[in-house]
Amino acid sequence: MNQNLAGKRVIVTGGSRGIGYAIADKLSHAGAVVAICGRNERDLREAVTALGGSRSGKVVGTIADVSSSESVAGLFRWTDEQLGGLDLLVNNAGIGIFKPAAELTPEEWRKVIDVNLNGAFYCTREALQRFRLAGGGYLINISSLAGKNPFAGGAAYNASKFGLNGFSEAVMLDHRADGVRVTYIMPGSVDTEFGGSAAGADWKIHPRDLAQIVMDLLALPERTLVSRVEVRPSRPPRK
Numbered sequence: 001m002n003q004n005l006a007g008k009r010v011i012v013t014g015g016s017r018g019i020g021y022a023i024a025d026k027l028s029h030a031g032a033v034v035a036i037c038g039r040n041e042r043d044l045r046e047a048v049t050a051l052g053g054s055r056s057g058k059v060v061g062t063i064a065d066v067s068s069s070e071s072v073a074g075l076f077r078w079t080d081e082q083l084g085g086l087d088l089l090v091n092n093a094g095i096g097i098f099k100p101a102a103e104l105t106p107e108e109w110r111k112v113i114d115v116n117l118n119g120a121f122y123c124t125r126e127a128l129q130r131f132r133l134a135g136g137g138y139l140i141n142i143s144s145l146a147g148k149n150p151f152a153g154g155a156a157y158n159a160s161k162f163g164l165n166g167f168s169e170a171v172m173l174d175h176r177a178d179g180v181r182v183t184y185i186m187p188g189s190v191d192t193e194f195g196g197s198a199a200g201a202d203w204k205i206h207p208r209d210l211a212q213i214v215m216d217l218l219a220l221p222e223r224t225l226v227s228r229v230e231v232r233p234s235r236p237p238r239k
Contacts, residue, residue, distance in 0.1 A: 003219055006031035009083040013037055013066050013123060014093030016047040018192040019142055022207035023090055023214050028057035035079045037064035066093045066119030076126040085134060089127040091120040092142040101155040109156050116160035124171060136179025140214060141168045143184045172227055183217055187231040203233050
């Protein structure tokens with residue numbers, strides 16, 4: 001299906017690589033104007049250049065640290081100037097530090113929670129102000145199956161994703177009457193370099209697959225909401 005998102009204004013956090021990059025790519029090819037952010041200037045510059053090829057929409061980018069409420073406020077002010085408003089926020093930025101709980105330092109714990117959970121709150125809070133002015137909008141949070149399935153070594157990551165899932169549900173209940181739709185997507189193993197693991201396992205979910213799910217969600221009539229999506233590799237290796 002050739003979906004037309006011409007004129008739609010989007011922010012994708014963590015959009016310089018991996019899942020965020022794939023989502024920005026799909027959206028801009030469908031005509032959306034997409035603002036991506038990241039913390040690495042080189043990665044961001046390369047992503048904006050690569051995403052600026054032949055497509056009906058466009059992609060702009062800026063440095064931002066979603067773990068900082070001040071940085072997030074600056075990101076949204078910049079996006080107001082670049083996009084002139086907001087129709088969709090994709091909270092994708094995330095990190096993982098995987099250690100037994102006794103070995104996690106307070107700094108490591110805070111880092112994971114600050115990016116994965118607090119960052120989603122800071123961005124959502126800014127987006128909701130703009131959705132209110134626009135009469136509605138769409139929030140998509142990229143969570144994880146780790147948000148319902150604890151695993152050894154995942155204390156900080158599990159806590160952040162369990163929290164993100166609960167946060168997503170609460171925001172949906174708070175603001176559905178305001179025309180705000182909220183969906184959280186919970187992928188399993190994705191073929192990226194997230195968490196320090198090498199990409200290239202062909203059995204894993206590809207970032208393009210998750211980007212397609214985002215497109216499918218946007219294709220639904222506004223009267224219909226898929227509030228949660230669980231995504232798994234169809235044929236993982238046998239244990």
